[in-house]
Amino acid sequence: MSRGAAFTGALVLALAVVLAFLTLPLVAIFLDVGPGDLVASLDDPGSVDALLLSVEVTAIALIVIVALGTPAAWLLATRSFPGRSVAITLVELPLVVPPAVAGIGLLAALGPQGLLGDALEQAGVELVFQTAGVVVALVFVASPFYVRQALAAFTALDPSLIEASRTLGAGDVRTFLRVALPGARAGLVAGGALAWGRALGEFGATLVFAGSLTGVTQTAPLAIYERFSADFTGALALSAVLVAASGAILLAVKPAGGSRVLGDARG
Amino acid sequence: MTGRVGRVRAALTAVIAVFALAAAGCGDSDDSGGSSKPRLTVSAAASLKKAFTAYGGDFSGARARFSFAGSDELAAQIRKGVRPDVFAAANVKLPDQLYREGKVERPVVFAGNRLVLAVPAKSPRVRSLGDLRQEGVKLAVGSASVPVGSYTREVLGRLPPTQSKAILGNVRSNEPDVGGVVGKLSQGAADAGFVYVTDVVATRGRVKAVELPKSLQPSVRYGAAVVKGAKQPKQAKRFIDGLLTGKGLETMDGAGFEPPPR
Numbered sequence: 001m002s003r004g005a006a007f008t009g010a011l012v013l014a015l016a017v018v019l020a021f022l023t024l025p026l027v028a029i030f031l032d033v034g035p036g037d038l039v040a041s042l043d044d045p046g047s048v049d050a051l052l053l054s055v056e057v058t059a060i061a062l063i064v065i066v067a068l069g070t071p072a073a074w075l076l077a078t079r080s081f082p083g084r085s086v087a088i089t090l091v092e093l094p095l096v097v098p099p100a101v102a103g104i105g106l107l108a109a110l111g112p113q114g115l116l117g118d119a120l121e122q123a124g125v126e127l128v129f130q131t132a133g134v135v136v137a138l139v140f141v142a143s144p145f146y147v148r149q150a151l152a153a154f155t156a157l158d159p160s161l162i163e164a165s166r167t168l169g170a171g172d173v174r175t176f177l178r179v180a181l182p183g184a185r186a187g188l189v190a191g192g193a194l195a196w197g198r199a200l201g202e203f204g205a206t207l208v209f210a211g212s213l214t215g216v217t218q219t220a221p222l223a224i225y226e227r228f229s230a231d232f233t234g235a236l237a238l239s240a241v242l243v244a245a246s247g248a249i250l251l252a253v254k255p256a257g258g259s260r261v262l263g264d265a266r267g
Numbered sequence: 268m269t270g271r272v273g274r275v276r277a278a279l280t281a282v283i284a285v286f287a288l289a290a291a292g293c294g295d296s297d298d299s300g301g302s303s304k305p306r307l308t309v310s311a312a313a314s315l316k317k318a319f320t321a322y323g324g325d326f327s328g329a330r331a332r333f334s335f336a337g338s339d340e341l342a343a344q345i346r347k348g349v350r351p352d353v354f355a356a357a358n359v360k361l362p363d364q365l366y367r368e369g370k371v372e373r374p375v376v377f378a379g380n381r382l383v384l385a386v387p388a389k390s391p392r393v394r395s396l397g398d399l400r401q402e403g404v405k406l407a408v409g410s411a412s413v414p415v416g417s418y419t420r421e422v423l424g425r426l427p428p429t430q431s432k433a434i435l436g437n438v439r440s441n442e443p444d445v446g447g448v449v450g451k452l453s454q455g456a457a458d459a460g461f462v463y464v465t466d467v468v469a470t471r472g473r474v475k476a477v478e479l480p481k482s483l484q485p486s487v488r489y490g491a492a493v494v495k496g497a498k499q500p501k502q503a504k505r506f507i508d509g510l511l512t513g514k515g516l517e518t519m520d521g522a523g524f525e526p527p528p529r
Contacts, residue, residue, distance in 0.1 A: 107456060108454075111454050111455065111456050112454070112455045112456055113389075113454055113455040114454075128451075128456040129405060129440055129456070207442075207447065208447075211439060211440025211441075211442070211447075211451065211456075212440050212442065212443070213438070213439060213440050213441060214441075216439075217440065218441075226410055226412065228340060228343055229337070229340050229342065229343040230343075230412040232343065
């Protein structure tokens with residue numbers, strides 16, 4: 001056997017191991033309960049509340065992330081200023097912070113005894129134990145996924161397009177809206193999907209910062225954890241819904257025709 | 268071209284080496300550091316964290332490793348095939364259930380505890396059980412499936428129904444273990460919560476206890492058992508025996524636990 005064939009064989013083996021390892025737990029979720037049990041255990045009003053709450057808070061969080069993250073990423077992509085790389089690192093920091101640490105940090109910053117606790121109280125803003133607190137936790141952990149991807153998408157734009165837009169008399173705002181946003185659309189959508197997926201799965205920061213109460217702060221992952229001890233089938237059913245929803249979102253934003261392979265002509 | 272293949276091969280080798288090292292590290296890290304003691308895995312209720320960590324440091328037979336969580340979560344893990352050597356719960360119900368299901372050996376009661384109303388030490392809004400029904404009081408409790416949560420509901424169930432209903436209406440979070448309740452209290456996020464008196468001792472003054480009237484006090488007893496299929500059944504038995512008579516009893520006493528009822 002030639003070295004090339006052996007190498008390809010090793011690559012195939014590695015991919016097979018990676019795929020088996022990553023899909024086995026997800027497949028097990030669907031195999032462990034029959035579809036009948038699955039549907040029946042979703043009858044539990046607490047489960048439905050948790051799913052609806054998850055939809056609500058992840059949608060709001062995604063809107064906040066996109067509304068703030070897009071202009072922030074455009075600035076980082078187009079202007080060089082002192083401290084730019086520090087700013088990029090700071091944006092990425094929540095990616096490597098453990099979720100429970102994020103929750104403790106949010107409590108220390110925005111909790112009643114936190115840095116901004118008094119200011120928030122005077123403004124009448126209450127976050128701990130509130131649905132708004134869940135949104136805050138989700139935005140904190142999920143926004144780096146979007147901003148990173150948006151930054152990459154903007155910097156990958158063809159500079160001559162931006163240049164041409166300006167030469168033809170379009171202002172900064174028009175260039176951003178008419179050229180940059182459409183050009184970076186695929187990257188922005190992918191970033192949004194990643195951020196949404198991360199927010200949907202958020203557990204630790206939500207529990208530590210916002211607590212867990214049915215209909216108020218108990219999102220689907222928290223409901224799954226609560227059911228794990230007493231109602232394993234219910235936990236599996238909710239898990240199955242989450243896996244299916246996340247998979248559907250990922251599929252929906254995959255570019256038609258599949259992704260590019262190294263060496264393909266740039267399109 | 269050969270350069271690239273060489274680099275890829277080097278990278279692959281490095282990845283495999285890292286995995287091998289990590290696997291080896293997981294397998295027999297108890298042999299590192301010149302100690303050849305066996306490793307004892309203990310799944311214990313979150314409220315035992317401080318006392319057991321201290322006891323484990325003194326335990327001579329084995330290097331004890333702990334998994335602290337809500338007793339119900341740990342029991343669910345054992346039902347799903349996880350095999351620690353020792354299971355220690357904040358009630359006797361869960362070890363008894365596991366014993367009947369053939370998952371653990373016969374359990375013993377090794378300690379008692381007291382449920383208290385806990386409030387933040389700094390400017391507490393709640394000073395007595397009666398304050399709990401006031402509007403706007405934020406209460407954090409254990410969820411119904413974890414022992415501290417079921418003791419809490421036992422206490423509330425002994426109050427007049429209108430009172431217990433008003434108090435339950437003020438619950439703002441059902442935490443998965445007692446640590447979550449204590450954390451919310453010490454951050455001042457919650458105004459009150461029901462925890463064990465030993466948890467209050469462990470916060471070193473950040474949280475204050477309000478004792479419950481004797482008539483409301485539930486019987487809080489801790490049960491422990493050797494898990495069937497344990498890798499270190501002898502050491503597991505020694506660990507539990509030590510809680511009843513030896514060093515463990517002293518440590519538990521120092522942490523504020525009550526001796527096992529005779």
